Amino acid sequence: MASRTLSIGIVGLGTVGTGVIRLIEENAMLIARRSGQTISIGAITARDRNKDRGVDLRGYRWVDDMLEMADDPELDIIVELIGGSDGPALTLAKKALTNGKSLVTANKAMIAHHGLELAELAETNGAALHYEAAVAGGIPAIKGVREGTAANRIERIYGILNGTSNYILSTMETSGRDFDDVLAEAQALGYAEADPSFDIDGVDAAHKLSILASLAFASRLDFDAVATEGIRAIQAADIAQADALGYRIRLLGLAERHDGDKASELFQRVHPYLVPKSHPLANVDGSTNAVVAEGNFSGRLLFQGAGAGDGPTASAVVADIIAIARGELSPAFAMPVKALEPCAPAESGHRIGRAYLRFQVADKPGVLAEITAALRDADVSIESLIQKERSPNDAVLVAMVTHECAESQVNATLDALAGSSSLLGEPMVIHILGDE
Incomplete structure (x- = not known):
């Protein structure tokens, strides 16, 4: 004793x-x-x-x-x-x-x-x-990244970092219901706060991502550099289209470090992603959290478990107390603060990948031609396209997946369509994981 x-x-x-x-x-x-x-x-x-x-x-x-x-x-x-x-x-x-x-x-x-x-x-x-x-409640994500991958160069780190958002998205997936309905149910059940903004707008996940990125890339914390978008705009139709295309929608935090000739840059983003059904994160349901670290020698490591709750979170707190009792006084971010490298925020425009685009458009001739012309002018080609029948509010859903292109090209497409009378509401862009 x-x-x-x-x-x-x-x-x-x-x-x-x-x-x-x-x-x-x-x-x-x-x-x-x-x-x-x-x-x-x-x-x-x-x-x-x-x-x-x-x-x-x-x-x-x-x-x-x-x-x-x-x-x-x-x-x-x-x-x-x-x-x-x-x-x-x-x-x-x-x-x-x-x-x-x-x-x-x-x-x-x-x-x-x-x-x-x-x-x-x-x-x-x-x-x-x-x-x-x-970060991630009872999952030993901090210890796993700080110590378990200490000998590796991390290529990227990403994951499902907010249980409330994941519960909402996976419930929309299984029930076919829309966002507002599922959010109200989550609040009634106590899974979501009365003011759920920090969760559904991605702020909570951004806090956690900035911490993980600092540990993974030996960089100085830079929460303000996290590009953050939540899940308020996700519709049941997006969930259904993603499923038909072989994907599930998950709110992910993703970070990558880019070492250039003159300086290092750090890309950090919280954003809804289309995740291939074959990827482990596609099968993370409910309020569960999961963190993926990809090391140059370790390969892909997955840390998964309860992201909140009194038991899992208390377990992580007491584990820290035990570590201190054992004399573990190592630097909080794996190395002394002065050794952490400042990294400039990396721009997203040059990133190459595929994207899911969803438009709500007026039911009139020429609308699809207007969209495809904007895509053509931005040199974006279409891999697949789905046009749904008219809804009760006379809107038609047009959804498509692009071939690989730069994100700046997708942005140019949306800029060209801005203000168009054919569009009813803001278009939705969801990047596809695996094509980063």
């Missing part, structure tokens, strides 16, 4: 915080054997002391001011679970690390925006910064 004790302070007692308490209580002896130390909960705090959280907290010391934990000499690790990129969470994190206390967090927004600053504080003050739970 472990003879030493490591004391932690837990800030935030939502589903994850209470999950951490239950996990430590239930698996205390196993955790002690694996970490070499007894893990003790030395203090807890949250916004409302009297809230019923379904777990008995009477045996734990309550601290009214969470910032006192950062100064408490009896606490070795601060576990931050309140969220938010700035504000109290960031203040607590900075103070704890400045005081030499290690920090464990599930806060992907804070890491995406301030991770380098926090990592430098950890390095300067001999503390650890661990954030496994910030």
Whole structure:
């Protein structure tokens, strides 16, 4: 049995915080054997002391001011679970690390925006910064990329990084229902927030992608460079057409590094993709997350599992605590912050691939000729085309898949059609995975 004790302070007692308490209580002896130390909960705090959280907290010391934990000499690790990129969470994190206390967090927004600053504080003050739970819940994606692929040059990293969006898309797929209907159901079931913007607009996935990209490519974090588009515009018709063509639609975060003659560039994008049914990500359903890393020696590695929830996320948090108990104080981003390379954002226009284009058009002569003329002028050729019958609002759906071309050519096509009276609403462009 472990003879030493490591004391932690837990800030935030939502589903994850209470999950951490239950996990430590239930698996205390196993955790002690694996970490070499007894893990003790030395203090807890949250916004409302009297809230019923379904777990008995009477045996734990309550601290009214969470910032006192950062100064408490009896606490070795601060576990931050309140969220938010700035504000109290960031203040607590900075103070704890400045005081030499290690920090464990599930806060992907804070890491995406301030991770380098926090990592430098950890390095300067001999503390650890661990954030496994910030990306893909209970999947050891951070550890897998940072340590499992350490000897590889990563060619690209990508994956399904938001469970809410994936639940909506896969439910649309199986039910044939439209986006708004499935979103409302997801909110009623608790899979989506009352304000789901961060999830369905791709922001949550962009936070996670920027973190993974920094780890994979030894580059400085650059969340602002992530081109982000969500799934609001996806229609049931798009899901059906993708299926007929041999694809499934998934919201993916994708990053690639390009090393040029003069400087390195980093491409980062969150976007709906058509994923071939033969690809492992096409079969990731529901709220599951999955991360794919492609190494030059390892080949394709797939990390898949629950992306959220009290159990999986608490598991990742406690795994970080165990790592610190074992003395793992390695740099937060696999190497010292000063060694991370700044990479300029890579433009998307030169990227070659195929794309799915969907237009809602007026039911009148000459419309298809107008679209094909714009494609011709941009030197884009069509691999396949589907025209559906008129809908009740007199709109006709025209969907097509292009042959390989530069993304700038697709953009030129849409620019030529902008303002056309034949188009009813904005066209939809979905890139096809595998043709990057």
